[in-house]
Amino acid sequence: MDGLEGSPVGVQVPLYQAKAEFFRMLGHPVRIRVLELLADGPTPVRQLLAAIEVEPSNLSQQLAVLRRSGIVTATRDGSTVVYALAGGDVAELMRAARRILTEMLTGREELLAELREAEASSALPR
Template identity: 75%
Template sequence: MSVPLYEAKAELFRLLGHPVRIRVLELLQDGPMPVRDLLAAIEVEATGLSQHLAVLRRSDMVTAHREGTTVVYALSGGDVAELLRAARQLLSAKLQGQRELLTELELEQAETRQG
């Protein structure tokens, strides 16, 4: 039996619901990286990173290949980078709205103190 689309989407967002996985995907937007470089850029133990990379690999978000003894990871396609860009835009819009609200509150406080 097939899974409804909304459940499949929810599973995708659960997959992305960990900061280490998001950070890995962000780092890989600049191009393929060996595991050692990912470890240096993310403050997480090697076993933890390995588990997160395995989840991303199983979900086809990243690919991995060997270069000698080094495993190099890359985004599996442009759609992943596009999703991260969309998330940045949504977050930016949300923060802009909060910034505007904070400015209004600060103006109101200043007027209250003066009046």
């Protein structure tokens, strides 16, 4: 198998399928939180654990997925394991996701305000 689950070595995967696998791999809240924290710089596992507040086994499992995908790297400093983003593009992706969500939620707030305004005006006696 190559880096994509279900794809035998040597089989060319269409780019759209590779992107879908990439986003599926990101599709876990703990993984996203780890990537957000690592955008600030290399972080020891104990700090990640304190910031995310999940069971150590769950964090370990999610870190392993990120490590296998090549998105994060792990280095050992004595008994401490420190994780870091493998490249700056992931940090930029997290910032882009935040911008997109902000735009989406802003649009919803504006729509909600319009709906409330329409509801209020229709409730007025005529």
